[in-house]
Amino acid sequence: MALIVQKYGGTSVGTVERIQEVAKKLIKHQNEGHNLVVVVSAMSGETNRLLSLANEINDRPHGRELDVLLSTGEQVTIALLCMALEQFGVHANSYTGGQVKILTDNTHNKARIMEIDDNKIRTDLAKGRIVVVAGFQGCDKQGNITTLGRGGSDTTAVALAAALKADECQIFTDVDGVYTTDPRVVSEARRLDHITYEEMLEMASLGAKVLQIRSVEFARNYNVALRVLSSFTEGGGTLITAEDPKMEQAVISGIAFNRDEAKLTVLGVPDHPGIASQILGPIAKENIEVDMIIQNTGSDSTTDFTFTVHRNDYQAALKILTKTAESLGAREVAGDDKITKVSVVGVGMRSHAGIANTMFETLANEAINICMISTSEIKISVVVDEKYLELAVRALHNAFNLEQIS
């Protein structure tokens, strides 16, 4: 008998019928002998409905009140799911974040979980009840309602699993697991049975948006076994855990990519200490997130500085950079919003030489020009012209034999 925390997102509980389907699934799992704690999101569309009500009234609503408003979305779902379970004859209790004391800091709209009081949950589980907890929300020390930010329900589930020392935290989504790459690009893409937290982090941040990065970090920090599964189809999904030294690792786990990148370069900047922060400071001040950063020093005591941003931020970033470049006495500003980032990810590459070489060779063989390169311990990313995206991903998927079960 295992203690399992399950999380169902907004699409999985988007209608009365789907809530009933989730209830049936829970009863099936309970009948298999498991203790169940269930975290649910707001019904799909609900959070946006509430947000637009808020925006009709106040263009910059106060964080505290926004949390009071938004947290009602999940509260509706927990009540309805418990009613569905009761209708099928199964006892269940619902709890808001405040009620099970998911204690957070007081950063409204993106609070961080500090502590969970698992007392009520354990009491209910001991009575054979299914416990249903509102995702995305908690309360601070003063009892003010807080929310964890979009996608926070995944974090709630992982935090509960950590507090309860659950055997597994299962995230039910609309995909049936993590793939070696996007199956819409490479039809041979294969579902991975198992990857490490680190690989998942690199995959997630690179656009394979199956899980919220934050919940994966949380799972890694507390060593929670995390599983991604489909709400709508059967299957074992993908298990995400720490690296197992006994297990032979695949060298490369997957090919991630991100279509929404744009790059900006300032050419011929006088090369002196502090230049990077002078360039990126004004960008950060406008809350534009920077992804890759590359700097190369030339011979004439000037340097070229390149970075990438989300494509939506391209025009704003270009405007800021042009101003900065002028004040720094740089030669020129260039940009390109028709680029894409492709990355190979795998913990195995740490102990295998030549991965970078295979990657660059593969791209060269396809005559794909590499604009930027960036590496981490378990990832190599390249920026290429967006027209080469599919070609690059397919060629790399093939070169690393990802279609074969390792």
Place this chain on the structure above:
Amino acid sequence: MALIVQKYGGTSVGTVERIQEVAKKLIKHQNEGHNLVVVVSAMSGETNRLLSLANEINDRPHGRELDVLLSTGEQVTIALLCMALEQFGVHANSYTGGQVKILTDNTHNKARIMEIDDNKIRTDLAKGRIVVVAGFQGCDKQGNITTLGRGGSDTTAVALAAALKADECQIFTDVDGVYTTDPRVVSEARRLDHITYEEMLEMASLGAKVLQIRSVEFARNYNVALRVLSSFTEGGGTLITAEDPKMEQAVISGIAFNRDEAKLTVLGVPDHPGIASQILGPIAKENIEVDMIIQNTGSDSTTDFTFTVHRNDYQAALKILTKTAESLGAREVAGDDKITKVSVVGVGMRSHAGIANTMFETLANEAINICMISTSEIKISVVVDEKYLELAVRALHNAFNLEQIS
């Protein structure tokens, strides 16, 4: 500077625009120097929307989960109202029932308030903030969400006023006060500046549904000055307080009536002790509320027993009564669902003889037959054929000179 608790119902906060209007009104009152605590209901329609979601899932939803669900309605309103106040530059804090510790018993869906912790509210008021509290809800000792039943927001407001020792509790509705009778029936009907709790209780229970009976009882028990005003028009409304011995009371305050009555009679029941409970027991068991009850003993050791019920319950009550009559060996069952109840109400009648006589004479002059009579210390009610309703009310309104300011 007064401390005022104000309550705005579902219609008053039914749209974003109306919420903004309420915010403006609050700011005006604050600028007049008042400390304000505001209780709001769910936006009109919201409670029904939530209820129908629940009923789609479970035909008899568990009380605990229904409360979790329904309490979100008011939670949405408190957040939106605070956002509207902030937009106008006024600081406000919202609280759910659980957050200000409106402690109730654990009778879900119709909980009773036991205690209120006014600590947070007083702290906010001292900082010059407007405090917005969700009506209709509280929590029990274990922290479970409870609701007070329909119309419970009035009760929340009165309970807060009692706990805070507020100078006045103002209930904003869609009528501008309590009238001597329904102005749609008697165009000369006059708004009362002042009536007593007892009169209001008799008026409310008789169909002048301006305030929830329960909140008036609560106000009387804690001696809270209660005022009914319109959300949409200016004016002083009607103040409801304890009887003021210094004040000359009007003999009669108003004429109330109830269209939705039906009467049932069982004729020729053997007259022995316990007969009343044998007749009404099966009715009560089906949760049918009985209003007036009259029993007359005949000469032949049998009795006639008559009572009234809500017209919606007439058929059900008739069926039950027919069965009961058979088992009791009664002669006959009769019924009439085309009746109406008309009452004259006034604390003044306690010290004035002849009110009943004036009433009966007035009705006799109009050739209106009286089917039933029932009296209390401050009320005389008669049941008449429903076709005489308007005629009876107008004649009585005129006979007691209610159109003139007393």
